[in-house]
Amino acid sequence: MEPLHDLTIKKFHEGLINKKFSALEVAQATFAYIKEKDKEIGAYLSLSEESALHEAEAVDLAIAKNEEVAELAGVPMAIKDAILVKDQPATAASKILEHYTASYDAGVIKKLREAHAVFLGKTNMDEFAMGSSTENSAFKITRNPHDLTRVPGGSSGGSAAAVAAHLAVAALGSDTGGSIREPAAFCGVVGLKPTYGAVSRSGLIAMASSLDQIGPFAKTVEDAAIVFRAIAGHDPLDATSQDSFYKDLTAPVLENIRSLKVGLPEEYFVGGTDPAVTAEVESAIKKLTSLGITFKKISFPHTKYALSTYYIVMPAEVSSNLARLDGIRYSRIAGRHEDAMTLQDLYFAQKGAGFGPETKRRVILGTFVLSSGYYDAYYEKAQKVRALIKADFDAAFKEVDVVLAPVTPTPAFKIGEKTSDPLSMYLSDIFTIPANLAGLPAVSIPTKPAAALAPKELPVGFQLIGKKWREADILGIGQFYEKIG
């Protein structure tokens, strides 16, 4: 069998159909490796070994019968704990959902089941996807596989670390302000946030509904494209989802890619960014130039308002989405319920004990910006600035096809470095937030393969932001970048 470290979806599929190994063998080997390695990484919150082995056996049976199987059949995948997999825990890394077991499959999980993917378990995250380091998990921290003293990024830190440490071949995360792209950059893997509406949000424990999208983590851009193709499309249970009839997501044509014009927004290349990040992103631009891609300087005048806008719109949506988590419907914290309590007392006690500090901060902030007397000054103002930020992109996309930018201002930071100062943590998302506000697809790609990193060098990612429904452009450039990388 090929070593787990070398397995991409592509290689796994070839090995499987050529009978070099069985899906069961790979699943068993992956669980054995998780049990050894995840003690130091902490990527998983729960494992589903029994059901995963059954899923793998079913794929092997189909292969034995010479049935045609999907490219994702048997692929061992990790799923962020905010995404519901029927009969598995779904805590969103929060105490208030500690005992909740999902009663149905998320839309994306239904689609992956049709492709016969194998679900290894649920991964650690910042509580309710609120954070940029996975340190806001109520249960444990996750460590960056490239440097165990550093964070994996967040909020989908467990999924990013699982793929980077070969504890899964691919994974799903969710991205509200950068929660796929930032951990992908920190862990040296590929992470895609799709166009808003490209992927169903049904069964994703909602954080901010106008911003959330589910997307893949993978070792290569091609693998990310394969997972994205499988999960994209309309779902009757998410009224904002739609079919987009993607073509050419894999096997891009060089002629088409060369004809794309890439914009470099000056506001993303100013002071404050770590020199290591700047140097790596510049080297990525050079490599893309050598492919024949042309660049053009552009300007996004409202970029500097994106962080404020996001930290008004998002908490507002958080405060209403999290109202349902009340200790009554999904899970209850023991010791915070007495028979003498009224319903309202129970809400206060359960939310007080069940929500962590960042969750409380955002629910209170969201309640404030929506409250009478402040709504116009904060929430409506932010919705207007959101329109201006989107208009910046609309104007730029008249001149260019794709926008290139850094993913993060710094490489992975130290565990504990930013936990006491929420504003400095929020600034980690400064380059990723605009794509969410504008609903655009964006991919984070490592500037170099993990094997090419010098000792102690931390991974850095660059970001490609595309037009709505044009994942093929950003994934196409990415696939050629990897060929020359």
Add this chain to the structure above:
Amino acid sequence: MASAINKRELEHLAKLARIELDPAEEEKLLKDLGEILDYFKELQALDTASVVPMTGGTDLKNVFREDDERENTDRGAGTDAFPEKRDGFLKVPPVFEN
């Protein structure tokens, strides 16, 4: 824009959000929210009088579904997940005090 929230306002917000806060949490929140709201001041400088607010993530309007039978989700609520239930119904404490 007022740039700070005082203790009384914070307690009111916590009440609206049904969250119990202890004194240490209140103190930390007052400090954090003060800094965050201060940061938001930059938005004031921007003239948005003629801008139409972007109220969501999608351009879709009037999305309908076919009016036919849907997958049974057990009364739509996943009743098996209720921490406390009786005869398939959600059991809750009294709404009013005795």
